[in-house]
């Protein structure tokens with residue numbers, strides 16, 4: 001299916017180069033379901049690339065295809081220029097994969113797990129033991145070294161899982177939702193570990209549902225929804241795409257929220273977004289000068305406010321704005337777009 | 345679509361990642377053996393922590409040998425003692441089959457666990473996760489075969505083939521169990537659930553053991569049944585075991601049994617690896 005496409009000139013600065021990736025799942029009684037629907041992904045060597053998307057967006061499916069764990073149904077992908085379909089064994093030597101669910105052996109102890117993986121990766125017994133001890137030390141698991149994974153907490157499991165992915169010192173690391181289910185402190189530790197890896201020169205492709213996580217860690221972000229890439233750029237670019245800034249207001253009398261919203265809409269010609277907390281309004285501004293107009297209008301309507309802040313939009317707002325229109329699974333109308341793009 | 349500027353060209357700070365140049369396109373034989381041994385090591389660790397895996401191989405030889413000998417002994421051979429030379433090799437073959445049957449269910453259960461995702465993502469030979477447990481399982485076959493022979497001796501069985509012949513039959517049983525395990529390994533990789541593997545394995549196991557010459561001489565059966573019993577590979581293993589243990593002779597049957605085992609491995613091992621590599 002892929003060999004009809006002309007080979008694009010390989011870019012040797014890319015760690016991941018995927019074009020038009022497609023994965024379909026047959027669903028009994030219905031037509032095929034496109035879990036990943038023509039995604040292009042270019043990850044530059046040495047960067048942290050974040051894939052942001054809600055549940056079921058296709059993040060895990062996409063990583064699985066790139067990691068040779070799932071057959072690719074359409075498009076092509078290469079890791080450091082090595083084709084994923086033609087050379088799976090080579091690709092596996094370049095990758096460390098930390099899946100969404102801890103992939104360590106429940107019946108073994110922490111040390112035994114790492115020794116097993118080190119042995120599988122070709123290290124002799126003594127070397128495997130040293131590697132295991134070093135990694136456990138580095139991930140603060142030395143005390144739990146002889147405990148079975150069954151008795152590990154979620155956070156410990158995740159750390160061991162990441163440790164296991166680093167045994168071969170892979171130049172590219174996949175992290176599928178590395179901090180889902182972790183408490184804030186453990187999450188912070190995981191972020192530090194990831195930053196360390198980056199400092200040592202690893203390229204990282206991570207997926208997350210947390211916008212602050214992508215903002216904190218990623219050099220570039222792709223937002224995917226229902227198997228499609230809906231946006232890509234640096235965190236700043238993504239935020240800028242929504243409007244340069246947001247005015248956040250808080251009313252003294254929260255019963256006046258509706259009235260205030262009407263006043264703001266009259267002043268700017270656009271409705272504000274109500275925040276989850278009562279009496280709060282978020283007003284997207286095309287440019288920051290609009291803030292003055294809103295404040296004057298509120299003053300004239302005699303609506304008093306306790307706080308007013310102008311700030312950059314958060315990734316949450318970006319996310320809503322981008323995926324809000326794309327949340328419905330689309331039909332197969334874009335099926336051939338990528339083929340044509342590629343030929344052009 | 346709100347496509348924001350695509351700028352994959354602009355790398356962040358220059359951080360050089362070392363990408364190995366000389367990548368092997370497939371694991372070497374040496375690596376495959378090492379990886380299989382590592383997987384076998386994992387399986388023995390698991391056995392040690394789940395000792396119930398040893399129940400079947402210890403209790404079954406004790407129970408079956410005594411049970412079959414006392415129930416059928418008088419009816420088939422006139423006395424229990426006369427029946428022992430016929431039944432012990434039969435029980436050996438049956439035990440081999442039932443103990444290696446567990447391979448399929450265990451593998452199926454194991455494959456559903458998270459750690460298999462890692463095995464699939466590692467640059468290792470695809471056969472290692474299958475061959476490792478199969479190798480470790482040899483421990484179980486050894487226990488079962490040894491116990492069966494010992495129980496027979498305790499009941500008054502005196503193998504006519506002497507020590508060497510008995511060792512030969514013992515070894516053949518273990519080899520046969522390891523070979524037949526590949527059928528169940530393959531089943532484990534194709535079936536959807538452990539229960540399904542269990543059910544199908546039973547359906548394979550019962551006709552193979554009971555429609556063989558393991559418990560009764562083939563000649564005593566109706567013609568059509570005798571025909572099946574004679575081609576049943578388990579019958580060949582049983583006859584070969586009898587020749588070795590009772591007569592101390594390496595007969596053509598031993599050759600046929602070994603050839604049959606080799607054929608089973610040659611067919612089912614590649615099938616198992618293929619379906620394992622394809623499994624999601």
Ligand SMILES: Nc1ncnc2c1ncn2[C@@H]1O[C@H](COP(=O)(O)OP(=O)(O)OP(=O)(O)O)[C@@H](O)[C@H]1O
Pocket residue numbers: 025026035053054055056057058059060061062100209624
């Ligand atoms: N093996 C499978 N068979 C059928 N459908 C599947 C399979 N794997 C995934 N899917 C479907 O594909 C879609 C994408 O799943 P995927 O796991 O990639 O999402 P995700 O972005 O990782 O979500 P989450 O954040 O919940 O992990 C989902 O609708 C899921 O139900």
Ligand SMILES: [Mg+2]
Pocket residue numbers: 059060061100176
């Ligand atoms: Mg996922």
